[in-house]
Amino acid sequence: MSDSTILEVKDLQHIYMEKTPLEHQALSGVSLSVEEGESIAIIGNTGSGKSTLIQHFNGLMRPQRGEVTVEGQYLSDPKLDVKALRRKVGLVFQNPEDQIFEKLIGDDIAYGPLKMGLPLKEVRDRVKWAMELVGLSFEELKDRVTYALSGGQKRKVALAGVLALKPKILVLDEPTAGLDPRSRQELLDQIVRLNEKENMTVIFVSHNMEEVAYLAKRIYVLADGRNLIDGTPGDIFGNSEVLSKHHIGAPQTVEILAQLKARGYPVNLKAYEIETAAKEMVSVLQSFRR
Amino acid sequence: MREIASFEFELTRNITIGQYLPTGSLIHRMDPRIKLLAFTILVIAMAICDTYVGNIIALAFACYLFYMSRIPISYGLSGVKPAVPFILILAVLQLLFYSEIASGGTVFVDYGFILITSDSVRLVIVSALRFIEIIFLSSVLTLSTSTTQITHGIESLLRPLKHVKFPVHEFALIITIAIRFVPTFAMEMEKMMKAQASRGAEFGTGAWWRIIQRTKDVFPIIIPLFNVAMARAEDLVLAMESRCYTPGSERSIYTKYKAQNMDYMALLFCVLFTVLLLAFPFPY
Numbered sequence: 001m002s003d004s005t006i007l008e009v010k011d012l013q014h015i016y017m018e019k020t021p022l023e024h025q026a027l028s029g030v031s032l033s034v035e036e037g038e039s040i041a042i043i044g045n046t047g048s049g050k051s052t053l054i055q056h057f058n059g060l061m062r063p064q065r066g067e068v069t070v071e072g073q074y075l076s077d078p079k080l081d082v083k084a085l086r087r088k089v090g091l092v093f094q095n096p097e098d099q100i101f102e103k104l105i106g107d108d109i110a111y112g113p114l115k116m117g118l119p120l121k122e123v124r125d126r127v128k129w130a131m132e133l134v135g136l137s138f139e140e141l142k143d144r145v146t147y148a149l150s151g152g153q154k155r156k157v158a159l160a161g162v163l164a165l166k167p168k169i170l171v172l173d174e175p176t177a178g179l180d181p182r183s184r185q186e187l188l189d190q191i192v193r194l195n196e197k198e199n200m201t202v203i204f205v206s207h208n209m210e211e212v213a214y215l216a217k218r219i220y221v222l223a224d225g226r227n228l229i230d231g232t233p234g235d236i237f238g239n240s241e242v243l244s245k246h247h248i249g250a251p252q253t254v255e256i257l258a259q260l261k262a263r264g265y266p267v268n269l270k271a272y273e274i275e276t277a278a279k280e281m282v283s284v285l286q287s288f289r290r
Numbered sequence: 291m292r293e294i295a296s297f298e299f300e301l302t303r304n305i306t307i308g309q310y311l312p313t314g315s316l317i318h319r320m321d322p323r324i325k326l327l328a329f330t331i332l333v334i335a336m337a338i339c340d341t342y343v344g345n346i347i348a349l350a351f352a353c354y355l356f357y358m359s360r361i362p363i364s365y366g367l368s369g370v371k372p373a374v375p376f377i378l379i380l381a382v383l384q385l386l387f388y389s390e391i392a393s394g395g396t397v398f399v400d401y402g403f404i405l406i407t408s409d410s411v412r413l414v415i416v417s418a419l420r421f422i423e424i425i426f427l428s429s430v431l432t433l434s435t436s437t438t439q440i441t442h443g444i445e446s447l448l449r450p451l452k453h454v455k456f457p458v459h460e461f462a463l464i465i466t467i468a469i470r471f472v473p474t475f476a477m478e479m480e481k482m483m484k485a486q487a488s489r490g491a492e493f494g495t496g497a498w499w500r501i502i503q504r505t506k507d508v509f510p511i512i513i514p515l516f517n518v519a520m521a522r523a524e525d526l527v528l529a530m531e532s533r534c535y536t537p538g539s540e541r542s543i544y545t546k547y548k549a550q551n552m553d554y555m556a557l558l559f560c561v562l563f564t565v566l567l568l569a570f571p572f573p574y
C-alpha cells in the first residue's frame with residue numbers, strides 16, 4: 001500500500017440475508033486499491049456485485065469478512081465516525097433523481113450541508129459551487145421547483161446534492177443509465193472535470209463501454225462476486241478472450257479493430273481511444289494505396 | 291457510539307409478509323383454498339380460547355407448523371419482534387384498566403383505581419400468547435403460499451358472495467397487489483434510506499422527546515417513497531392494460547386446484563383441534 005492509496009479493499013465478502021434460507025453470497029473475495037486522484041471504472045454483468053461493493057465504500061455496509069480502508073481508516077472499526085466518512089466518500093446511487101424530496105432545487109442540494117451543521121453562508125456557497133460544477137445556473141435555478149425539471153437536469157441536481165458535501169472520493173452507480181445522449185455527454189464531461197480540475201477521486205460503475213473508455217484510467221472487472229482482471233482500458237479491451245468469455249462488451253472502436261485484426265490487418269488492439277483507433281484505421285487504409 | 295451490524299439497512303431481512311419460501315413441504319403443497327379455510331378456523335379458535343393450557347397447546351401447535359413446513363422458526367420470531375412494544379403496552383393497559391371486565395378470581399392488588407385480580411392477569415398473559423400465536427400462524431401461511439395461490443384461494447372461497455353483488459375478483463386483486471407490494475416498498479425504502487444517509491441523513495438517532503425533529507427526519511424517505519409508489523402504480527396499470535386486463539370480465543386460471551384427501555384430513559384435524567381447544571374444560 002503506497003502513501004497515495006486512498007481506498008483499499010482486501011478480500012471482501014458479503015452475504016445477503018446471512019443465516020436465513022434466502023442467503024445469497026454477493027461478494028466472495030474482492031480486492032482493489034485506488035490511488036488518490038484516479039478515475040476507476042468497475043464493470044461486470046448484472047448481479048456480479050458491483051452495487052454491493054460500492055456500498056461498502058461509505059459505510060452503508062460494513063465488511064462481514066475482509067477489510068475496507070479509506071485513507072488508512074478501517075471501516076470495520078465499530079467506533080468509526082460514519083458521518084465523517086460519508087462526507088469524505090460521496091456516493092451517488094443509481095437513478096439518484098428518486099431521492100430528491102424538497103420542493104426547491106436549492107433546498108434539496110442544501111440538505112447535506114445543512115445536516116453537517118454548517119453556517120448558512122457556507123451552505124449557500126456550497127450549493128452555488130455544486131450547482132455550477134454540474135452546469136446548473138445558481139441564480140436561475142435555485143428557486144425553481146424540482147418536479148418541473150427534465151430527467152437529465154434532475155440527475156444533475158441529485159449529483160450536486162452529493163457534491164455539496166465536498167467529498168474527496170466520488171462514487172457513482174451507473175451515473176448515465178437512462179439519460180438521453182446529450183445529457184449523458186454533459187454529465188460525463190462534468191465528471192471528467194471533477195476528476196481533473198477538482199482532483200476528486202472518481203469510482204464509477206458502468207455498462208457502457210464507450211463511457212468507460214472515455215472516463216476511466218483503470219478498470220476492474222467483476223464476475224460472480226470476484227474480481228476477474230484489472231488494468232488500463234488498453235489492457236482490458238485488448239484482452240478479447242476474457243471479454244468474450246464473460247460476455248462483456250467492448251467499445252465500438254475496439255470491436256472494429258478486432259474485426260480488422262481478425263481479417264489479418266496489423267492493428268494495435270490497445271488503441272481504444274477514438275483518436276488512436278482512427279489512426280490505426282487510417283494506416284490500414286493507407287496500406288491499400290501502396 | 292453504538293455498534294452497527296453489517297446489515298444496518300437490510301430492511302427486507304425483517305419483513306416476512308409477502309415473502310414466499312418454497313421448501314416443498316406438505317403444507318406448501320396443500321390446496322390454497324383449504325389452507326385458507328383451515329387458517330381462518332384456527333385464528334378464530336385462538337382468538338376465542340381463553341385458558342392458559344389451551345393457549346399453550348395452541349402455541350405449541352403453531353410452532354409445530356413451522357417444523358412441518360420446514361420454515362425456520364426465526365422467521366416467526368422476527369415477525370413477533372416489531373410487535374413486542376404493542377404487546378407490552380397492551381398488557382400494561384389491560385392490567386391497569388380491565389379490572390371491570392375481569393374482576394373475578396383472587397384479588398392481588400387493590401389500590402385506588404388499580405385492581406389486579408387473577409382474572410386480569412390471565413387476560414394479560416392470554417392476550418400476549420394469542421398475539422404470538424396469530425403472528426406465527428400468519429407467517430406460516432404467507433411463507434408457504436405464493437401470492438397467486440392466496441389470491442385464487444380467496445377468490446374461490448368468496449365466490450358465493452358474487453350472488454349478493456360483492457366484487458369478489460376485484461377484492462382478491464386488491465389483496466394480491468397489497469401483499470405483493472410490501473417487499474417491493476421495503477426494498478425501495480431501503481434504497482432511499484441508504485441514498486439519504488449518503489448525504490448525511492440520520493434516522494432514529496435523536497432523543498425520543500424531540501418528536502418534531504424525528505418526524506422531520508423521515509421526510510426525506512417518505513416523500514420520495516410516495517413518488518415511487520405513484521410511479522409503480524402507474525407502471526402496474528400500464529402493464530395490466532397492455533395485457534388486455536378488463537375489470538369485470540370472466541377470467542380463467544392457469545392452475546386448477548383440486549383438493550386431495552390429505553387436504554380434507556387436514557381441515558378435519560383443524561376443526562377437531564378447534565373443538566377441543568374451545569370445549570375441553572381445561573383446569574387453568
Ligand SMILES: Nc1ncnc2c1ncn2[C@@H]1O[C@H](COP(=O)(O)OP(=O)(O)O)[C@@H](O)[C@H]1O
Pocket residue numbers: 016017024025026044045046047048049050051052053302
Ligand atoms: N438487498 C438484497 N438482498 C438479497 N440479495 C441481494 C440484495 N441486493 C442484491 N442482492 C443480490 O446480490 C447480487 C449482487 O447484486 P448487486 O450488487 O446489486 O449487483 P450489480 O450491481 O453488479 O448488478 C445479486 O445476485 C442480487 O440479486
Ligand SMILES: [Mg+2]
Pocket residue numbers: 050051052173
Ligand atoms: Mg447495480
